[in-house]
Amino acid sequence: MEHFGFLPMIVLVGVFLTGSVYSRSPAVVNVGAIFTQNSVIGRAAKVAMEAAVSDVNADPTILKGTKLRFITDDANCSVFLGSVGAFRLLEKGVVAIIGPQSSAIAHMISEIANGLQVPLVSYAATDPTLSALQFPFFLRNTQSDAFQMAAMADLIDFYEWKEVIAIFVDDDYGRNGISALDDELHKRALKIAQKLPLAIQFDLDNITDMLNKSRLLGPRVYVVHVGPDPKMRLFTIAQKLQMMTSNYVWLATDWLSVTLDSFSPMTESSLQILQGVVGLRQHTPESIRKRAFVSRWGKMLDEGLASSELNTYGLNAYDTVWAVAHSIDNFVKEHRNITFSFNDKLLKMNPSKIQLNKLKVFDGGSILLEKLLETSFTGLSGQVQFNQDRNIVSGGYDVINIDQMAVHMVGYWSNSSGFSVLPPENIKSEENSYSHLHQKLNMVTWPGGSMERPRGWEIADNERPLRIGVPNRASFVEFATKLHNNLNMQGYCIDLFIEARKLVPYDVPYRFEPFGDGHSNPNYDNLVKMVADEVSKNI
Known part of the structure; x- marks a missing residue:
């Protein structure tokens, strides 16, 4: 969802590198987060992700010998600031991005993620146009709109x-x-x-x-x-x-x-x-796990460690950290080495404070993306598994x-x-x-x-009455014909309509609209088509 009360959050997962190639598992993986700190979704997501990082680091069955380190940056609900924050964290060797919360920010950062081949996993950006075809490195651990x-x-x-x-x-x-x-x-x-x-x-x-x-x-x-x-x-x-x-x-x-x-x-x-x-x-x-986490959240509220009640996007954020951690774990087990390469076009750019010429392409980005797409585990929010469109299986x-x-x-x-x-x-x-x-x-x-289902509509006021097309014929005028010098109609069909209207238990403002010149019979097919097309200028 978007500006929910969560923070547009971008979490970046990276590693501190002493060189460009590892011969063994990295000692530290940096987990960054970009989000709007003063928002409904962000306040819950921040606490949930910090809890997830703590749980991952305390679990001996995952990322053995490697520690997740959590780094944050405030996007302030701004596409510009969110993008700048993403670059700041990408300079540190990010291998994946968790977030953002905002669809507008996700559109921008997805382009960056594509360029540097860094998987982007959002727990709250619900815009359905964030498609897998346009953004192949974008995954969504929340339900699309x-x-x-x-x-x-x-x-x-x-x-x-x-x-x-x-x-x-x-x-x-x-x-x-x-x-x-x-x-x-x-x-x-x-x-x-x-x-x-x-x-x-x-x-x-x-x-x-x-x-x-x-x-x-x-x-x-x-x-x-x-x-x-x-x-x-x-x-x-x-x-x-x-x-x-x-x-x-x-x-x-x-x-x-x-x-x-x-x-x-x-x-x-x-x-x-x-x-x-x-x-x-x-x-x-x-589930037992969800109830335990809700109880744990209550204790964090009592201790002042959380400033917001838990919501579904907080659960999604917690599970997203685990999905990324599992994927990095599987990647490291198979490949160990995490390498980055310079982009020749970026190298030719003049240095700036953001140091764009130092940004590197993640060589293993496509492989890590495959690991993410193979994700399948039961989290706090339910089954965490991606479909062919890279959306969570709802x-x-x-x-x-x-x-x-x-x-x-x-x-x-x-x-x-x-x-x-x-x-x-x-x-x-x-x-x-x-x-x-x-x-x-x-x-x-x-x-x-009221317990009774509302009707769901009202007759428009007299400024917008029900407009009824009536053939202004040259023959059979006893059924319907226009009175001379005004728009009033008379005839057998008109009388039937007026009597039927009396049976309706509410007022129906209406106006007859003559169709035809009265000298020749109008084309009924044209009249019916105009009603179907809601065209009125010629009536």
Whole structure:
């Protein structure tokens, strides 16, 4: 996920070299980290990775005789500073990079990683355009938003809504995530009626203007895809605008669950604002190891060693360190020597403080990448294993609902079984069936405290009435014809429509739009095509 409350983190794993070639296992492997220290995700990831490095160094079965050394650099949520920090650590002989958290930073550093053949493993950059084809040295130990948006589209389809309004932060993470949602909705004959981007540094006025404009539209189902926001600014404004009522639906991607988990327990006022919101959380199976680590985290909080509650990205960060450590261990066992070569083009560059002419290509980068792709172990977050696209093999998502100032689990989603009240790991393979008949979630409490599924749309106000194309014929005028000197229509078909409208239990503003000149019969095929294409200028 992105600006979640984690720090855009780049962890660099390297070795101190006394020469360019080793004849035996290195004594020290430098593990560097670049991240935004004052962020939701970063605060948890830093502590989790430090714990992982400590555990690796204390484990006699891995990297025997070699110690991991942890080095940090602050990216401050900046692509520029993150890139500079990466270069600083790459000068020290880095053999792998863990991170970053931010998709924008990941795009930049992936190019650098390609050039120097250094594997880049991110635990939090979810932008689906970070592809294996463009960035062959990029791996993702977290679920891509391509996967999350399939879950979100299924959720929208499950409740039978047809159109949504998407609110997102206007950066690589937000734009590309919503683009993936658009694609998934299109597969289900659904659509995004309006896309509402927010500036990266959005304020309350931005949110107010955007939400006020959205109320002129018909859909009342909102999908919110922004970064972690402990102040819950968007929902605070929505409540003030009376948009957290039973007429509205609010769906959130996993930024919300990360925020809630990181600041648990949330204040009562924050949870009151979120009444009825439904969100997704990356699923992590329960295990003895996970429970032990959660207990250990609680002790670190009590001792002041951690400043944030544990969230799913913290679990991912911990497992990522272990994945890199296992791969380096396997590499050293087979090859021992870790060598770097100078790039002729970099050698020709004028020296600078960053010393670009001293950067070296990791000779064993492709081999270490292969070792990473062979990773397979059970970590705190579940099975750590990469698929052919170099994304983690997903364990699915939890579906959560905020009600009565508490977070409730209403079910789970996986790409093999869809929605279920059982965790994905508890569903037998023969029971997997991806059809509406087998989908199930527990009861949801919607905004306003309603237990009834919201309709998800409202008839637009009188400024945007329902516009009805009516053939303005020269014959059979008793069925429909335009009155002289105005746009009013009359006839048998018009009378039927008016009577049928009386049966609808809510007001439907409408306006008849004559189609044709009244002197010759209009072409019905053209009229139907214009309706299908939503073209109105000629009606």
